[in-house]
Amino acid sequence: MSDASKTAACGADYGADMELTLDVIGLVGSDMAAGLAFYRRLGPAIPAEADISPHVEFGLPGGIRLCWDTEEVMASFDPEFAAVTKAGRSSIGFAAASPAEIDSGYADLVAAGHHGHLAPWDAFWGQRYAVGHDPDGVTVDLFAQLPQ
Secondary structure, three states: OOHHHOOOOOOOOOOOOOOOOOOEEEEEEOOHHHHHHHHHOOOOOOOHHHHHOOEEEEEOOOOOEEEEEEHHHHHHHOOOOOOOOOOOOOEEEEEOOOHHHHHHHHHHHHHOOOEEEEEEEEOOOOEEEEEEEOOOOOEEEEEEEOOO
16 A cells, blocks of 8 residues: 555654645636536535636635636646646535435536536445536536435
């Protein structure tokens, strides 16, 4: 097993003097308006004027920020930047309060023309689960705990 996949209790003592806190999840898009329209359907009230911005930040409950940058922004400071064109290279997950919200949220995304990858199902690990892709191919998992 590689050190990268070990928990702190059994892993190597890398970065012992550094304490990291997850603060931001960044997504890169080829079309800011299309990407933001997709994520608005999942609930975040991202202002409409953000559609023309090259960089957008949105605070989520719990303090984590979800950010979007255009491919042009990324290329402006990273000369080796290359857009990923294959779906499934990264994923982001959203929890819902109920299994019914997964069904209706997934149906809404598909009805709006977004790619539904795996229709909602009751997963063996105890969640109602569905998977779609945003306009740039990021895998978006939707899940809610099933009743006991």
